[in-house]
Amino acid sequence: MSPAVEEAPSWPQGFAERYRAAGYWRGETFGGMLRERAAEHPDRIAVVDPAGERRAWTYRELDERADRLAAGFAARGIRKGDRVVVQLPNTAEFFEVVFALFRLGALPVFALPAHRELEIGYFCSFTEAVAYVVPDTHAGFDHRALASAVRAEVPTLREVFVVGEPGEHTALADVPREPAGHVGGEGSDGPAPDDLAFLQLSGGSTGVPKLIPRTHDDYLYSLRGSNEICRVDADSVYLVALPAAHNFPLSSPGSLGVLYAGGRVVLCPQPDPATAFPLIEREGVTLTGLVPPLALVWTDAGPGTPYDLSSLRVLLVGGAKFSEAAARRVRPALGCALQQVFGMAEGLVSYTRLDDPCETVVTTQGRPISPDDEIRVVDDADREVAPGTTGHLLTRGPYTIRGYWRAPEHNARAFTDDGFYRTGDVVRRTPTGHLVVEGRAKDQINRGGEKIAAEEVENVILAHPAVHDVSVVAMADGYLGERSCAYVILRRGAEPLRPAAVKKYVRERGLAAYKVPDRVEFVDAFPQTGIGKVSKKDLRTAAAPGTTAPPHHREASAMALPAITPYPMPTADELPANRVGWTVDPDRAMLLVHDLQNYFLDAFTEGASPVTELLDNVERLTTEARRRGVPVAYSAQPGGQTPEQRGLQQDFWGPGLPDGERAKAVPAALAPQAGDTVITKWKYSAFVRSHLLRRMRDLGRDQLVIVGVYAHIGVLMSACDAWMQDIRAFVVADAVADFSRQDHDMALRWAAGRCAVVTSTDALLKEF
Numbered sequence: 001m002s003p004a005v006e007e008a009p010s011w012p013q014g015f016a017e018r019y020r021a022a023g024y025w026r027g028e029t030f031g032g033m034l035r036e037r038a039a040e041h042p043d044r045i046a047v048v049d050p051a052g053e054r055r056a057w058t059y060r061e062l063d064e065r066a067d068r069l070a071a072g073f074a075a076r077g078i079r080k081g082d083r084v085v086v087q088l089p090n091t092a093e094f095f096e097v098v099f100a101l102f103r104l105g106a107l108p109v110f111a112l113p114a115h116r117e118l119e120i121g122y123f124c125s126f127t128e129a130v131a132y133v134v135p136d137t138h139a140g141f142d143h144r145a146l147a148s149a150v151r152a153e154v155p156t157l158r159e160v161f162v163v164g165e166p167g168e169h170t171a172l173a174d175v176p177r178e179p180a181g182h183v184g185g186e187g188s189d190g191p192a193p194d195d196l197a198f199l200q201l202s203g204g205s206t207g208v209p210k211l212i213p214r215t216h217d218d219y220l221y222s223l224r225g226s227n228e229i230c231r232v233d234a235d236s237v238y239l240v241a242l243p244a245a246h247n248f249p250l251s252s253p254g255s256l257g258v259l260y261a262g263g264r265v266v267l268c269p270q271p272d273p274a275t276a277f278p279l280i281e282r283e284g285v286t287l288t289g290l291v292p293p294l295a296l297v298w299t300d301a302g303p304g305t306p307y308d309l310s311s312l313r314v315l316l317v318g319g320a321k322f323s324e325a326a327a328r329r330v331r332p333a334l335g336c337a338l339q340q341v342f343g344m345a346e347g348l349v350s351y352t353r354l355d356d357p358c359e360t361v362v363t364t365q366g367r368p369i370s371p372d373d374e375i376r377v378v379d380d381a382d383r384e385v386a387p388g389t390t391g392h393l394l395t396r397g398p399y400t401i402r403g404y405w406r407a408p409e410h411n412a413r414a415f416t417d418d419g420f421y422r423t424g425d426v427v428r429r430t431p432t433g434h435l436v437v438e439g440r441a442k443d444q445i446n447r448g449g450e451k452i453a454a455e456e457v458e459n460v461i462l463a464h465p466a467v468h469d470v471s472v473v474a475m476a477d478g479y480l481g482e483r484s485c486a487y488v489i490l491r492r493g494a495e496p497l498r499p500a501a502v503k504k505y506v507r508e509r510g511l512a513a514y515k516v517p518d519r520v521e522f523v524d525a526f527p528q529t530g531i532g533k534v535s536k537k538d539l540r541t542a543a544a545p546g547t548t549a550p551p552h553h554r555e556a557s558a559m560a561l562p563a564i565t566p567y568p569m570p571t572a573d574e575l576p577a578n579r580v581g582w583t584v585d586p587d588r589a590m591l592l593v594h595d596l597q598n599y600f601l602d603a604f605t606e607g608a609s610p611v612t613e614l615l616d617n618v619e620r621l622t623t624e625a626r627r628r629g630v631p632v633a634y635s636a637q638p639g640g641q642t643p644e645q646r647g648l649q650q651d652f653w654g655p656g657l658p659d660g661e662r663a664k665a666v667p668a669a670l671a672p673q674a675g676d677t678v679i680t681k682w683k684y685s686a687f688v689r690s691h692l693l694r695r696m697r698d699l700g701r702d703q704l705v706i707v708g709v710y711a712h713i714g715v716l717m718s719a720c721d722a723w724m725q726d727i728r729a730f731v732v733a734d735a736v737a738d739f740s741r742q743d744h745d746m747a748l749r750w751a752a753g754r755c756a757v758v759t760s761t762d763a764l765l766k767e768f
Helices: 013-021 028-041 059-075 094-103 117-127 143-153 216-230 247-251 254-261 273-283 292-304 330-334 358-363 407-413 454-462 499-508 536-543 613-628 649-653 692-699 711-724 741-754 762-767
Strands: 044-047 055-058 083-086 107-110 131-135 159-163 198-200 211-215 237-240 262-265 287-290 314-317 337-343 350-351 374-378 391-396 423-429 437-441 446-447 450-453 468-477 481-490 519-523 554-555 589-594 632-636 678-679 703-711 728-737 756-759
Touching: 028 059, 028 094, 028 216, 028 254, 044 059, 044 094, 055 059, 055 741, 059 094, 059 446, 083 094, 094 107, 094 131, 094 198, 094 262, 107 117, 117 143, 131 143, 143 159, 198 519, 211 216, 216 247, 216 350, 237 254, 237 273, 247 254, 247 337, 254 262, 262 273, 273 741, 287 292, 292 314, 292 330, 292 741, 314 330, 330 337, 337 358, 337 678, 374 423, 407 423, 423 756, 446 468, 450 454, 454 468, 454 481, 454 499, 468 536, 481 536, 589 613, 589 692, 589 711, 613 632, 613 703, 613 728, 613 762, 632 692, 678 692, 711 728, 711 756, 728 741, 728 762, 741 756
Parallel strands: 044 262, 083 107, 083 131, 107 198, 131 159, 237 262, 237 287, 287 314, 314 337, 446 481, 481 519, 589 632, 589 703, 632 678, 703 728, 728 756
Antiparallel strands: 044 055, 198 211, 337 350, 374 391, 391 423, 423 437, 446 450, 468 481, 519 554
């Protein structure tokens, strides 16, 4: 057994023998599995990467690529047991890299594309990683710069391999070399079945992410069990819609399950319907997995899609609880069966079965994979509760770990003396053995399937010089399930802070964008329990929609805008078809720069898509408009509005802009110039309670080109109102931005089909 295994608690010998005797652990490795599939059906397609020029690798090609890359890694000193942090988006190279590492017995440490310097630095340092694999850029973010910063701080990090242009690092394409025989084959020093295969990241509730050690034997058993339950076979085509390194799309049954069965894996660059639905039609996708917020987007888009989704047989939904109402929409909207999935990277996975009654599928989160998955539902004192009663979920079994990697103190709390894992979930069991998940006991926020450790975010905010104390809690959200709310106590005498400043501080400290608090509230004190502890229960209650101000509320200035995760701007070939063929006439047009104020821009990640392209393209358009004599107008919301002025916006978005100059200002490079029109904007539409229409009439303009934020709210409402006034509206797809790519795409589709022409900056500049 390798030294890596000794760093993680393993199954006691008696349990290991029992699992082998039952046929769960069959002595397989990932490298051996791929070799067998390549021998059985070498010319069958294994992986399809549709981005750019479509690439389709056969099992033989994937096997040979893994061999050559493993030989190249070995030549650079990467050895069995070494840790390599892998942070790749949904590209074919993800599988090439991980199978190469599997062959060597080196351990991939799976990071997500959204992770930034704080997380990546920790992963590399704690694991003593020798290498780090990244894309050159992804979603507008330069991972090479991040890698340079981390490498400067982590002495063990010898190599950075880059998919694409390497900059100062090493191009992954330059690493492969011809191997001397099969890498990791029989008689080599490759991994044993009970060796660690990789390290996954926990979504736990503590401030430091824990590493989850998975062996070849245990993980491969979970794949086989998932395949049997989900009826995955060699004809299955799985769409990887979620990040490829996430446990759900890896193993439930996921890409690795489908590769185990000899099926085909199709990588989806983005999970939105505009990207995924054409792939389902073109590639004949039969199953995929989504988190609940994405499932809602898909079911909204499904009935009206022009794409043929008839190949899709099963949609698996997991990562967070899927509401019964949403679950009932899947088959009518998408025409496929739903399987609910409840599981964790630490092990236990439950599925509803394809032959379960409909009511079971929509109201439960399924039954465990294995007959040897042991389940206990207990009270706070670890006493088993009566059947059907809600309690804490404990589990152990043939694919549930017995301890985290290098975490003995945490393991003492997270596992019982007899090896049961304390999942932190609150559940009840039905008479049929199905689990119904009622919530979380741990201090963790589940934001659309992305797990946020409250303590991690709290530790970052506490480092702010103006902050005395902070408590981060979950608040219910109809779209994501939960969002995060940070309650902040400022130091005595500290200058007042605005929520945007707190969010910016968290973002600049290198946390992933989804961890930036969605809402910030300033209070003078926290509610306490009877023994003087902070009552997060009371804070969660106060954060719930529709409640009054929290206890000891200091300032009702919390920004209800989300922290926007970077996403790629739509390209010209991704734009929806327009219903009408209007063209822009510079002698008839006005350019409206919609709400491009710092308050709204602060929600984006600075220096990343889409805000980088947004600002660049708005600058190009305003410059050219002024040169051509096209009038330029700016809509700007006033700061410090009273509740009466805000009206119903107060209910949806809170008090809005603070009464500060920076928040109200447009970035200097894009600020209004002499001769431009500035209108005060009070509602979603720029026409309501403003002089925009009168100004256009005075100038003889009946076309309105709209740029700015947010696409699915004010931009879309202004375009719709323009149509109501017989004004032709033009929405510039890459000069607007939104809360998400899904919202962005929805706005473009609706505008193109109902009230406007959707165009691009380059196309519009040709018309100007």
